[in-house]
Amino acid sequence: MSLDGKVALITGAGQGVGRGIALAMARAGADIALAGRTLEKVERTAGEVREFGRSAIAIEGSVRDATALRRFVDETLNQLGGIDILVNNAQEVPLGTFEQVTDEAFLAGFESGPLAVHRLTKMVAPVMQERGGGVIFNLVTSAGVRWDMGGYGAYGAVKQAMRALTRGSASELGPKGIRVLSIAPHAMSPGMEWWIDNNPEEAEAFFKTIPLGRVGDCVEDIGRAVAMLAGDEARYLTGATIPLDGGQANFD
Numbered sequence: 223m224s225l226d227g228k229v230a231l232i233t234g235a236g237q238g239v240g241r242g243i244a245l246a247m248a249r250a251g252a253d254i255a256l257a258g259r260t261l262e263k264v265e266r267t268a269g270e271v272r273e274f275g276r277s278a279i280a281i282e283g284s285v286r287d288a289t290a291l292r293r294f295v296d297e298t299l300n301q302l303g304g305i306d307i308l309v310n311n312a313q314e315v316p317l318g319t320f321e322q323v324t325d326e327a328f329l330a331g332f333e334s335g336p337l338a339v340h341r342l343t344k345m346v347a348p349v350m351q352e353r354g355g356g357v358i359f360n361l362v363t364s365a366g367v368r369w370d371m372g373g374y375g376a377y378g379a380v381k382q383a384m385r386a387l388t389r390g391s392a393s394e395l396g397p398k399g400i401r402v403l404s405i406a407p408h409a410m411s412p413g414m415e416w417w418i419d420n421n422p423e424e425a426e427a428f429f430k431t432i433p434l435g436r437v438g439d440c441v442e443d444i445g446r447a448v449a450m451l452a453g454d455e456a457r458y459l460t461g462a463t464i465p466l467d468g469g470q471a472n473f474d
Contacts, residue, residue, distance in 0.1 A: 223450050226251035229302045230452070231294060231346070233285050233338070234312030236263025238411030239361065242440025243309055244271055244278075246449040253277040255298035255305075258312065259284050277302060285312045285338035286330065295345045307452050308346045308358045310339045310384075315413070316376040323376040331380040339384055343391050347400060355399025357452045358391065360384045362404045362463065364471030385463055392461030401460035403451060407444045408467040410437045434468035 230247050234240040235256035244254050248271040256271070256278060258264040264280040271278035279301050283290030298305055316323045316331035339360050350356030362385050365371075366378035385404050392402040408414070414437060418425040429437070438444050447466050450456065465471045 223453055223455065224251050225307075225449060225453060228252040228306040228452070229255070229298065229304050230307035230309060231255045231257065231298045231305050232309040232311060233257045233294070233342075235267050235309075236260055237267075238413060239407055239409050239440050239444055240309065240311040241267045241270075242409065242445035243311065243359075243448045244445070245274075245441050246445025247307070247452065248274040248276040248278070250449045250453070251276070252307065252449075252452075253302050255279050255281060255294065255302055257281045257283060257285075257290075257294045284334075285310075285342075286314070286333040288341055291338065291341050291345065295342070295349070299349065304353050305346050305349050306353060306356045308342060308350075308356070309361070309448070310342060310359065311361045312338070313361065313380075316380060317373065318376070319373050320375060328376050328380075331376060332383070335380045336383040336387055339387050343387070343395075343402075347391075347395055347398065350400050351398045356401075358395075358400065358402045359448060359451070360388050360402070360404050362388075362406045364406050364408075364465060364467055364473070367471060367473055388463070389461050396460055401457070403460065404463040405444075405448060405451075406463055406465045406467060406471060406473070408432065408437050408470060409440045409444045411440055428470075432468040432470040436468060438466060438468065 236258040256264040261282040268278035268280040314334040316327040366382040388404040
């Protein structure tokens with residue numbers, strides 16, 4: 223598995239799954255642009271990337287801000303020379319029942335999820351096409367296909383919209399050499415840790431439904447798989463949802 227000569231732009235790269243993907247891709251040979259709302263976090267991840275001998279830049283900004291998204295792309299191009307891989311990972315999650323999720327939280331979910339994906343895809347696609355192709359990853363969730371959707375309707379709606387964008391952009395960008403995939407991970411991220419702490423009984427029941435019996439490691443289980451999917455080993459795969467979840471979800 224090699225990503226030598228590739229440049230990846232990863233949003234929400236300061237912790238959790240974004241950080242895990244960044245480290246795995248750096249280990250495979252890619253240079254990394256790390257974007258996030260908290261500069262200290264993305265700078266820390268950038269330092270870890272450099273330990274693998276790769277170039278890394280840290281960019282502060284919110285994916286809800288179109289100007290910040292343009293800056294992510296421009297700084298990556300200016301400092302690293304191109305973009306071959308885009309990972310749309312950052313997301314403000316509207317969790318709760320219909321009564322609990324406010325209009326503001328629901329809107330923030332769509333602005334940071336589907337709208338940010340739509341905007342960044344349009345920005346990077348011409349760059350990728352000029353470089354002969356590329357890969358775009360949209361981070362989604364199995365919450366959209368849960369057996370019990372109570373408390374996950376708003377969150378699932380946001381992420382299912384991103385899956386639709388994946389299918390559409392894969393169809394439109396395939397002739398240009400650009401693959402687009404949805405990734406639905408179960409990872410021991412800060413967000414997962416918070417959910418476990420705040421929903422211990424639900425979490426215990428949930429873990430029993432994972433055939434492999436555990437939640438994935440952000441680097442070794444999620445990051446390495448995404449790095450593999452970014453390479454030529456998966457060059458004929460596009461438009462699909464890949465559940466990196468130990469066999470728990472059923473996306474049929």
